[in-house]
Amino acid sequence: MNMPTKLRPATEQFSGGRVIILGVAASDCHAVANKLIExxxxxxxxTVINLGACTSVDEFMNAFQSHPDAAAIVIGSLNGHAYEDLKAIRDAKNNLLISCPVIVGGNLGVTRDQAAQTREKLLALGVDYVLDDVAELILLLHQLPRRNPFIANSE
Structure with a gap:
């Protein structure tokens, strides 16, 4: 029996090097949480393509065009301006310039009510998931189906 020469952690075996595009919304310069998530x-x-802080929807779109096999785009926002920063997501998804799930998390409002309103507005824009806790991210990413970019783009 041949034994593998290098054992990989179970999470790595499950993730299989899937690509995640990561960044912080356009008007937000908070970089520490972004690096920790990376x-x-x-x-x-x-495999993380980290676009860093102050990332526009166009930059996320360009990154997806360069990595059409991306499992997801993950966007953080800590300044409460995610909705304004991400308004162009709707057009990008409608025109299939982004066809993978878009996940947003962070501090979406000063109050709970404000955060809840922003959550609903983001979902209406076409954001697929809005997370309250970064601990939910890994579990969610593992639950997403593997994508075939050739099928996804031809739908």
Whole structure:
């Protein structure tokens, strides 16, 4: 029996190097949480394309066009302006310039009511998931189906 020469952690085996596009919304310069999320995703076996802070929808769109096999686009926002920053997501998804799930998380409002309103507005824009806790991210990414970019773009 041949034994593998290098055992990989179970999370890496499950993630299989799937690509995640990561960034922080356009008007937001908070970079620390972004780097911590990048490290966690990488440790779980994902390939992370980190666009950094102050990332526009166009930059996310261009990254997806360069990586059409991306499992998801993950966008953080800590300044409460996610809705304004992400208004162009609707057009990008409607025109299939982004056809993978879009996940947004962070501090979406000063109050709970404001955060809940922003959550609903983001979902109406075409954001697929709005997370309240970064701990939910890895579980969600593991639950997403593997994508075939050739099928996804021809739908």
């Amino acid at each position: 490290y966690e995703l990488s440790a779980c076996g994902f």
